[in-house]
Amino acid sequence: MFDISSIQSNDLESFYTGINDFVDGLFYEERDALANMSNLASLLYHTLSDVNWVGYYLFKSGELVLGPFQGKPACIRISIGKGVCGTAAMKRETLRIPDVHQFEGHIACDGDTNAELVIPMIKKGVLLGVLDLDSTLKDRFSEEDQKALEYIVDKLLEASEFDKTI
Numbered sequence: 001m002f003d004i005s006s007i008q009s010n011d012l013e014s015f016y017t018g019i020n021d022f023v024d025g026l027f028y029e030e031r032d033a034l035a036n037m038s039n040l041a042s043l044l045y046h047t048l049s050d051v052n053w054v055g056y057y058l059f060k061s062g063e064l065v066l067g068p069f070q071g072k073p074a075c076i077r078i079s080i081g082k083g084v085c086g087t088a089a090m091k092r093e094t095l096r097i098p099d100v101h102q103f104e105g106h107i108a109c110d111g112d113t114n115a116e117l118v119i120p121m122i123k124k125g126v127l128l129g130v131l132d133l134d135s136t137l138k139d140r141f142s143e144e145d146q147k148a149l150e151y152i153v154d155k156l157l158e159a160s161e162f163d164k165t166i
């Protein structure tokens, strides 16, 4: 059993130290990408404050398709270059959007979302998809959040075998 109650939230540094230790435990001797993506989405959804959706869009046959997530049911397919997710995938760079209503072409899956952080998942030069985090709070994600979450995505990519995924 995994117990997330031990993760400290006093300050961002100790919070992400706790998250990283936890992630190491979740991924220990487990290479299954679907299992690791699912556990990571759950961990982040249940520990990050003011987050209303955490999940993946996976790159399949030239478009993004909904993957494992926590939160309300969401849009299923997103074209590359569309919305925050499709733009991050196209540019192959993280997009940290303080107010999604100011982002041209934002796809409103959940009307409660105000801020978004989308991190592309690229392994050995191959785009696998994106990790998408949504918040009800404007400007929820800081640069520190971004760096820490990019580091965690790197861990996910290193720990997991995506070749066989779904």
Ligand code: SME
Residues within 6 Å of the ligand: 053, 074, 075, 078, 082, 083, 084, 085, 086, 105, 106, 107, 108, 109, 110, 113, 116, 132, 134
């Ligand atoms: N808002 C995203 C779509 C995905 S949902 O937020 C889960 C976008 O603009 O790409």
